[in-house]
Amino acid sequence: MKVYERTENGTKTIVSIEEGLDEIDAAVLGRLSRERTVRKLSHLNRTDIIIEHSDGRTVTLIRIDEPAKVEGEADSEGRPIITVKGKRYIVGGVVPARPKTDDSPTWVPEAFANYWAERDGKIFGPTLHASASRKPGTVGRAIWDAVNR
Incomplete structure (x- = not known):
């Protein structure tokens, strides 16, 4: 599911698509109104x-994939x-x-975490790897970000 990452003067928050679109609509109306509450x-x-x-406030709205949820179970x-997408x-x-x-015969160039699909509380499918170098928006990157929070 998609959400907006809202950044206001350096402070980031996650807002729903509806809230993001409402803010964009309000900005367009503020730009067109007599008071001109929106400069640009x-x-x-x-x-x-x-x-x-x-x-003087600056708000940036960027559409992203919803962050992974650590369920506590x-x-x-x-x-x-962890639930992703x-x-x-x-x-x-x-x-x-x-x-x-x-003196070491083996080495690991980058930290990683193994993960598997879950079915009925058990491992299902092949072993996959999550790391920081994975492309943003992929399951591997979302899992890495959730593990390193």
Whole structure:
């Protein structure tokens, strides 16, 4: 599901699509009104907008995927269950990065977390990996962001 990331003078919050569109509508009406409460409207692209108010506030609305939800429940082995884009995933522990050294035969270039699809409280499907280098908006990146909150 999509939501808006609302940034007002550096403070970020997540708002629903309806709330974001209501704010955009109010900004358009404020721009056209006699009082001119909105100084400037700028479109970053088709879905994202920057609103500069006459009182000096700047609001940026960027449409993003809804952040992953950590449900507080766990599977039979105590691993957390996280919901991303309406599907549930079991997440293993984070494997830290290990630099390559002369005396070590193995190394891990980047920290990652293993995750699996969940069905009836059990692991289902192949082992997948979540890390910071995953593309934003993907399940792997959403799980990594949820694990590292």
